[in-house]
Amino acid sequence: MLAPTPHSSAARAALCPVLEARRLTLDYQGERGPVRAVEGVDFTLEEGERLVLLGPSGCGKSSILKAAAGFLKPSSGAVLLNGKPVHGPGPDRIVVFQEFDQLLPWKSVLDNVAFPLRVAGKLSAAAAREKAATALARVGLTRALDQFPHTLSGGMKQRAAIARALAMEPAVLLMDEPFAALDALTRLQMQRDLLDIAQERALTLLFVTHAIDEAVLLGTRLHLLSAHPGRTLARFETAGFDAADIGTLRFEKAVQDVHATLFGATEGGR
Numbered sequence: 001m002l003a004p005t006p007h008s009s010a011a012r013a014a015l016c017p018v019l020e021a022r023r024l025t026l027d028y029q030g031e032r033g034p035v036r037a038v039e040g041v042d043f044t045l046e047e048g049e050r051l052v053l054l055g056p057s058g059c060g061k062s063s064i065l066k067a068a069a070g071f072l073k074p075s076s077g078a079v080l081l082n083g084k085p086v087h088g089p090g091p092d093r094i095v096v097f098q099e100f101d102q103l104l105p106w107k108s109v110l111d112n113v114a115f116p117l118r119v120a121g122k123l124s125a126a127a128a129r130e131k132a133a134t135a136l137a138r139v140g141l142t143r144a145l146d147q148f149p150h151t152l153s154g155g156m157k158q159r160a161a162i163a164r165a166l167a168m169e170p171a172v173l174l175m176d177e178p179f180a181a182l183d184a185l186t187r188l189q190m191q192r193d194l195l196d197i198a199q200e201r202a203l204t205l206l207f208v209t210h211a212i213d214e215a216v217l218l219g220t221r222l223h224l225l226s227a228h229p230g231r232t233l234a235r236f237e238t239a240g241f242d243a244a245d246i247g248t249l250r251f252e253k254a255v256q257d258v259h260a261t262l263f264g265a266t267e268g269g270r
């Protein structure tokens, strides 16, 4: 079941959001002057929720994620983490990007995952490697611990990047189209595996995609953005689908509802 939700609900207000965007407006300095990427976007993300930002190319999804990561300063409004404004990056927010070159090429897979744990200063070298090995086992990379990134497939690289993020146990996991560059079969498998892990660990996830089926599968809530500059178009709450629901009438209906909202708005706006 997928239903548009009102902007706030008593149940949601009772929970403290881990991440919150308040009237978030983001601008870039382009070559021909300022470019408004996002305007006045509000959302909350509570612990254990998976919020998906969905919208057409250029609507500002990645910009919102960058602001949440602390890489991009709001022109107005704010991003709050546990109630405090975000002023820069931190180990409480780990980003997994689309690109396959996120790993350090001169380190093994195991060391790539262990390294940030050491830098964060939380663990001894032995404990960091043990934690890294556990995270890599969870994403199915036990046999690749000693391999170097250039010997991995794209899917394996993304699995390693996800393991690295999981090992850090961030307050919020930020994912920017992490499966977009994968072939269709690998993408589906990765979506299923991520969903399993997210459910098992009650991950708090902010996920960016332009793929409607991916959004409906992975999200507990969807935040739809209008075309450039991105403004809030609609919000949907899913009842929480899992991989077995793909292809069912219920799932396809949800996909159609989101599609109609996105494309109805686009066509109407032309």
Ligand SMILES: Nc1ncnc2c1ncn2[C@@H]1O[C@H](COP(=O)(O)OP(=O)(O)OP(=O)(O)O)[C@@H](O)[C@H]1O
Pocket (backbone or CB within 6 Å): 028, 029, 030, 035, 036, 037, 055, 056, 057, 058, 059, 060, 061, 062, 063, 064, 210, 228
């Ligand atoms: N560094 C930059 N300098 C100037 N403009 C930028 C910069 N980065 C993004 N933009 C502009 O901001 C707008 C939003 O870009 P953003 O990458 O956030 O969109 P998106 O929804 O993630 O797009 P896509 O789905 O294609 O990745 C676009 O118009 C883009 O051209």
